[in-house]
Amino acid sequence: MSPTILGLSAFYHDSAAALLCSGMTRFALQEERVTRIKFDSAFPSNAINLALESANLSIGDLDQIAFFEDPKSKLDRILTTSSHQNVIASLAETWDQKIHLVDLIRQRTGFLGQIYCFDHHESHAAYAFFSCDVERALVVVAERCVGRTKSSRWIRQAVGFRRRISGDS
Numbered sequence: 001m002s003p004t005i006l007g008l009s010a011f012y013h014d015s016a017a018a019l020l021c022s023g024m025t026r027f028a029l030q031e032e033r034v035t036r037i038k039f040d041s042a043f044p045s046n047a048i049n050l051a052l053e054s055a056n057l058s059i060g061d062l063d064q065i066a067f068f069e070d071p072k073s074k075l076d077r078i079l080t081t082s083s084h085q086n087v088i089a090s091l092a093e094t095w096d097q098k099i100h101l102v103d104l105i106r107q108r109t110g111f112l113g114q115i116y117c118f119d120h121h122e123s124h125a126a127y128a129f130f131s132c133d134v135e136r137a138l139v140v141v142a143e144r145c146v147g148r149t150k151s152s153r154w155i156r157q158a159v160g161f162r163r164r165i166s167g168d169s
Contacts, residue, residue, distance in 0.1 A: 003063035006051065008105070012069075013039040017047035019055055025131075027051040043108050065115045068123040071101045125154035 007018040010031075018028040027050070032038055034046035052058060102115045118126070121141045128139040134156070142151040 004057070004061060005064045005066055006048065006062050006111075007066045007068070008044060008048070009068040010041065010043045012041055015041050015044040015047070017044045017051045019051040019057075021055060027054045043104075045108060048109060059109050059111050062111060062113060064113060065105060065109070065111055067101065067105065067115065067117045069120040070117040071099065073119060121150070121152040122154070125152070129154070129156045 002021075002023040004022075005020045007020065009016045014030050014032065016028065016030040019026045029044075029047040029050055030040070031042060031044040031047050032040040034050070035042070052061075101117065105111065105115055121143075124141045125139045128141075129137060137156045139154045139156070140151065141154070142149060
């Protein structure tokens, strides 16, 4: 039996929650749809509650929580791509959220199980792969952030997917 997974995005624009049961998306909602705050970046408590309610589950019924980005990678990106002034401003604003992310998720949800944090580009690639019905695919993820373009290429085979090539420009 496939695990029941709650996927989360928070502390950046468009926080959200998605619920996967038996490998299928059962529910997905951006927090702004509930709070009516455009680009709401707050922890998606409302979306989480509605996701669990829609499937008649409690937080203890989940097998895993997945977060869309690895806080250590995010911190490294901030330190290596931002000016000194921007680094200080960014860290002052989000230090606790980034450094203590897993603890914060546990505190806000009461979840005691496994929490996984994924590479940001891996999250984009996973969405592209798992939302379409193909056995093999190539996905290119490219983003521009703070004057840098970062790209990665991912390949999906019959089982799962893996990073193929990555690069910065």
